[in-house]
Amino acid sequence: MIEVNQLSLVTRVPILNDFSYQFKTGNICLISAVNGSGKTTFFRALTNLIKHKHGTIRFDGQPFKKEKQAVFFYETPDWLDGNLSGLDYLKFVQRQWRSPRNLNEEINFWKMADYIRLPIKKYSLGMKQHLVIAMYFCSNATYLIMDEISNGLDEESRKRLYDRIKDAAVNEQKCVIISSHYKSDVAVIATRILHLENQKIIAES
Ligand SMILES: Nc1ncnc2c1ncn2[C@@H]1O[C@H](COP(=O)(O)OP(=O)(O)OP(=O)(O)O)[C@@H](O)[C@H]1O
Numbered sequence: 016m017i018e019v020n021q022l023s024l025v026t027r028v029p030i031l032n033d034f035s036y037q038f039k040t041g042n043i044c045l046i047s048a049v050n051g052s053g054k055t056t057f058f059r060a061l062t063n064l065i066k067h068k069h070g071t072i073r074f075d076g077q078p079f080k081k082e083k084q085a086v087f088f089y090e091t092p093d094w095l096d097g098n099l100s101g102l103d104y105l106k107f108v109q110r111q112w113r114s115p116r117n118l119n120e121e122i123n124f125w126k127m128a129d130y131i132r133l134p135i136k137k138y139s140l141g142m143k144q145h146l147v148i149a150m151y152f153c154s155n156a157t158y159l160i161m162d163e164i165s166n167g168l169d170e171e172s173r174k175r176l177y178d179r180i181k182d183a184a185v186n187e188q189k190c191v192i193i194s195s196h197y198k199s200d201v202a203v204i205a206t207r208i209l210h211l212e213n214q215k216i217i218a219e220s
Pocket residue numbers: 026027028030048049050051052053054055056057
C-alpha cells in the first residue's frame with residue numbers, strides 16, 4: 016500500500032494541500048485533471064524526484080528510498096537516450112529491479128521484435144511509447160506509476176495496454192496509478208477515480 020498522509024506540494028504554484036489517501040494493491044487508480052494542474056508533479060513527489068513541503072509518503076510502511084525496487088516510474092519517453100537500444104533498456108530494468116520476467120516474452124507481447132535492437136533514435140513516437148510500457152512490465156514492480164502512458168498509441172495498442180494493466184492488478188495484485196488524456200478508456204478498467212482540482216484530490220464515489 017502507498018500511504019500518503021497530509022501531503023502538500025508547491026512548484027511555481029500550489030499543487031496540493033493536505034492530501035491523504037491510501038493506494039492499495041490490486042487497484043487501478045485513475046488520476047484525472049486538466050492540463051497543468053499537477054499530475055506529473057504529484058507522481059514526481061511520490062517517487063522522491065522532488066521534495067514535498069509537508070506530509071509523508073510510505074510504501075508498505077517504508078520511505079521510498081527503502082522500497083525503490085517495488086516502484087516503477089518512467090515519466091516520459093523524452094528521458095530515453097537515442098544512442099541506446101530498446102533491448103539495452105529492458106536488460107537494464109530487468110537487472111536493476113531483479114526481475115524474473117522473461118524479456119523475449121515481453122518483447123513479443125508488445126510486438127517489438129523487429130526493432131528492439133535498433134538505436135532508439137530510429138524509433139517512432141509509438142515505438143518509444145511501447146518500449147516505456149514494456150519497461151514497466153519487465154520491472155515486475157508492485158507499484159506502477161504511469162503518466163499519460165497511452166500517449167501516441169493507436170487504438171489496438173491502447174486496448175492491449177489496458178487489458179494488460181487490468182490483468183496485472185487482478186491476477187498479480189499490482190497497484191497501478193495512471194493519468195490519461197483518454198479518461199473514458201481508462202475509466203472502464205479503473206477501480207478508483209480521483210480528480211485533482213484546486214489543490215485537492217477528491218475520490219469519486
Ligand atoms: N520544475 C518546475 N518548476 C516550476 N514550476 C513547475 C515545475 N514543474 C511543473 N511546474 C508547474 O507546476 C504546475 C503543474 O505542472 P505538472 O507538469 O505537474 O502538470 P500536469 O497536470 O502533469 O500537466 P499536463 O496534463 O499538461 O501534463 C504547472 O503550473 C507547472 O508550470
